[in-house]
Amino acid sequence: MELKIGRAIIKKGLEVLYEYSDVDVAIVGAGPSGLTAARYLAEKGFKVLVFERRFSFGGGIGPGGNMLPSIVVQEEALPILRDFKVRYQPAGDGLYTVDPAELIAKLAAGAIDAGAKIILGVHVDDVIFRGDPPRVVGLLWIWTPIQMSGMHVDPLYTMAKAVIDATGHDAEVISVAARKVPELGIQLPGEKSAWSEVSEKLVVEYTGKVAPGLYATGMAVTAVHGLPRMGPIFGGMMLSGRKVAELVAKDLTEEVYAVRA
Ligand code: 48F
Numbered sequence: 001m002e003l004k005i006g007r008a009i010i011k012k013g014l015e016v017l018y019e020y021s022d023v024d025v026a027i028v029g030a031g032p033s034g035l036t037a038a039r040y041l042a043e044k045g046f047k048v049l050v051f052e053r054r055f056s057f058g059g060g061i062g063p064g065g066n067m068l069p070s071i072v073v074q075e076e077a078l079p080i081l082r083d084f085k086v087r088y089q090p091a092g093d094g095l096y097t098v099d100p101a102e103l104i105a106k107l108a109a110g111a112i113d114a115g116a117k118i119i120l121g122v123h124v125d126d127v128i129f130r131g132d133p134p135r136v137v138g139l140l141w142i143w144t145p146i147q148m149s150g151m152h153v154d155p156l157y158t159m160a161k162a163v164i165d166a167t168g169h170d171a172e173v174i175s176v177a178a179r180k181v182p183e184l185g186i187q188l189p190g191e192k193s194a195w196s197e198v199s200e201k202l203v204v205e206y207t208g209k210v211a212p213g214l215y216a217t218g219m220a221v222t223a224v225h226g227l228p229r230m231g232p233i234f235g236g237m238m239l240s241g242r243k244v245a246e247l248v249a250k251d252l253t254e255e256v257y258a259v260r261a
Pocket of ligand 1 (some may be wrong): 168172235
């Protein structure tokens with residue numbers, strides 16, 4: 001039996017890694033923005049891979065409401081909640097409360113059911129770039145426990161037509177790209193102190209391409225554009241995820257037509 005269990009795991013696990021070593025879109029981070037983007041891109045037919053450093057989903061949603069079992073979403077994001085079949089209750093002033101456990105489960109299920117692949121326990125370490133002017137064409141990654149051990153083990157590669165940084169406050173992928181590929185011309189001022197109302201709007205407005213092949217969504221957008229942070233309100237994160245999905249889909253579709261023309 002042990003032989004069969006082990007072989008089933010190794011065979012399928014390596015098949016998955018092989019199949020997803022080349023994708024249309026690689027998303028780093030399975031928080032609210034990354035999972036939302038994954039679903040809307042996958043349902044358009046793109047091959048989507050999400051790398052998540054932890055062995056769980058949701059990013060900041062779980063601890064979001066200061067660990068209370070309630071988070072807030074504003075009216076503008078209700079269509080997204082309905083797409084994912086997440087229930088909500090009015091809290092007045094255009095705000096709605098959502099159960100964080102339900103939001104985590106349904107965002108992840110929505111992304112997976114739409115066809116996105118989520119691989120857990122992966123730390124994205126670096127980008128791959130090509131060309132002059134340069135374009136981001138993929139990622140370097142390593143298993144999280146190895147990264148945490150501090151031992152030097154060479155990472156593996158995933159090639160992607162588009163990379164989306166959905167890593168949250170530290171914009172980890174964009175940050176490494178800015179530091180190691182200065183020719184990309186990325187500035188990273190970092191986020192400002194809180195002003196939720198303004199930031200919830202600006203985070204969506206500024207969502208998009210940061211450099212050729214590299215996009216920002218969610219709190220990563222605030223780090224790249226020096227926007228204020230917000231509290232435990234998640235509508236902007238999901239609206240940002242949906243917007244980046246639309247932009248990436250448009251760019252990739254136009255690139256395919258340009259190649260064919
Ligand atoms: O932090 P996170 O939830 O990002 P988000 O989608 O949403 C932010 C909100 O949760 C909240 C907020 C707004 O109300 O302020 O913080 O922008 O999710 C980011 C995910 O990315 C993973 C991390 O474990 C988390 O689940 N992550 C971060 N860096 C890496 C990574 C990395 N280098 N490689 C892989 N995963």
